[in-house]
Amino acid sequence: MNETLRLYYDNPYLTEFTAQVIAVAKRNSHPALALDRSAFYPEGGGQPADRGWLSATTAPHRWEVVDVQSDNGTVWHLLAGSDSWPEGGMAVTGQIDWERRFDHMQQHCGQHILTAAFIATCNAPTVSFHLSERSVTIDLAVNELSEAQVRAAEAWANTAVWRNLPVQARFVSPDELDRIPLRKPPAVSNNVRVVSIGDIDHSACGGTHPARSGEVGAIAVLGWSRQRGMIRVEFVCGRRVIAALHERDAATRAAAATLSVGWAELPTAVSRLQETQQALQRELAQTQRELDALRAAQWYAQTPESNGRRIVTATLPTATIERLRTIANFIAELPGGIAIIAGGEERVQVVVACHPDTAVDARDVLAAGMVVLGGRGGGQARLAQGGGGQPAALAAAIAAMRERASHG
Numbered sequence: 001m002n003e004t005l006r007l008y009y010d011n012p013y014l015t016e017f018t019a020q021v022i023a024v025a026k027r028n029s030h031p032a033l034a035l036d037r038s039a040f041y042p043e044g045g046g047q048p049a050d051r052g053w054l055s056a057t058t059a060p061h062r063w064e065v066v067d068v069q070s071d072n073g074t075v076w077h078l079l080a081g082s083d084s085w086p087e088g089g090m091a092v093t094g095q096i097d098w099e100r101r102f103d104h105m106q107q108h109c110g111q112h113i114l115t116a117a118f119i120a121t122c123n124a125p126t127v128s129f130h131l132s133e134r135s136v137t138i139d140l141a142v143n144e145l146s147e148a149q150v151r152a153a154e155a156w157a158n159t160a161v162w163r164n165l166p167v168q169a170r171f172v173s174p175d176e177l178d179r180i181p182l183r184k185p186p187a188v189s190n191n192v193r194v195v196s197i198g199d200i201d202h203s204a205c206g207g208t209h210p211a212r213s214g215e216v217g218a219i220a221v222l223g224w225s226r227q228r229g230m231i232r233v234e235f236v237c238g239r240r241v242i243a244a245l246h247e248r249d250a251a252t253r254a255a256a257a258t259l260s261v262g263w264a265e266l267p268t269a270v271s272r273l274q275e276t277q278q279a280l281q282r283e284l285a286q287t288q289r290e291l292d293a294l295r296a297a298q299w300y301a302q303t304p305e306s307n308g309r310r311i312v313t314a315t316l317p318t319a320t321i322e323r324l325r326t327i328a329n330f331i332a333e334l335p336g337g338i339a340i341i342a343g344g345e346e347r348v349q350v351v352v353a354c355h356p357d358t359a360v361d362a363r364d365v366l367a368a369g370m371v372v373l374g375g376r377g378g379g380q381a382r383l384a385q386g387g388g389g390q391p392a393a394l395a396a397a398i399a400a401m402r403e404r405a406s407h408g
């Protein structure tokens with residue numbers, strides 16, 4: 001198979017070209033065309049494939065290019081499902097989705113610059129790079145990275161962008177290669193393509209780059225985090241900086257409008273809101289405790305005494321286990337008080353508490369209920385708790401516990 005002449009090497013701004021179909025095949029269940037020459041960038045080196053269209057030069061037919069892959073020097077153009085396949089030898093006109101390509105050129109070239117910046121400002125080398133539809137990441141071979149270091153590298157990178165340095169890509173001879181201070185050794189040994197950005201970065205790279213660094217526009221670091229012993233830095237360049245700003249601005253404005261403040265006052269307003277919420281929560285817990293004490297006393301008073309015992313049973317489906325315990329304890333502090341309090345919405349929870357003068361062991365009472373319920377539990381003579389089993393058996397379990405408590 002002949003190699004495809006890659007037109008983007010010489011001219012990354014070429015958006016239209018003519019070529020001949022040298023092979024037709026099915027790849028990844030798409031009709032695919034190999035061309036003798038192409039301006040389409042095939043996926044590789046961390047840069048995604050181009051998209052675009054191919055048209056038959058002599059017939060009114062246009063195919064959408066949905067992926068571009070390189071295979072042993074041949075560039076394959078994968079087409080959207082098609083009922084009319086192009087033929088071998090046919091002449092086609094290619095058209096690149098330029099908006100997508102230029103975005104990739106901005107992100108990719110921005111990555112060269114930011115990588116150089118991290119080396120220059122804090123000696124942190126990039127070990128891998130990933131460019132996706134939304135964001136760009138580089139992994140730095142360092143354990144720590146402070147905000148000050150990130151901002152220093154970002155400032156260095158943007159200065160390099162605004163110096164509008166020439167970006168040159170060329171194939172070099174082995175002799176010439178020896179004299180170029182490459183950032184890292186090339187992956188291939190012959191026919192190495194070197195991309196130089198002014199005097200700040202020289203890399204072996206087969207990707208597409210703008211002619212000058214100024215076209216990257218701006219570089220903004222959005223975040224960084226630990227990732228498998230390295231630091232992953234997420235950033236955006238060019239048009240994506242504006243998109244990221246708009247996205248954050250929309251979220252900030254929505255939050256500020258909800259709190260009726262300006263965006264700059266958001267941090268203060270949010271901490272104030274949090275303080276208020278915490279105070280209210282404390283107040284609510286205190287009020288609930290007081291209410292539970294009153295409720296416990298009322299239930300106790302309404303329960304007839306028998307054999308020196310007042311057995312209070314209650315079900316509070318939405319109460320937490322802490323509240324069930326609090327209420328049970330309030331009841332068991334009163335003379336003759338025995339509390340059997342159940343709760344839990346999906347999983348049944350039961351607390352049993354007994355005043356010492358009743359001579360009833362809370363564990364025995366609980367056990368009588370757990371047998372019926374099919375649950376498990378344990379505790380002390382004065383306070384025991386358990387749960388699980390069949391929620392449908394709760395009423396029968398409470399009846400069994402009451403029975404056990406009155407005769408124990």
Ligand SMILES: [Zn+2]
Binds near residue numbers: 109205206
């Ligand atoms: Zn590159």
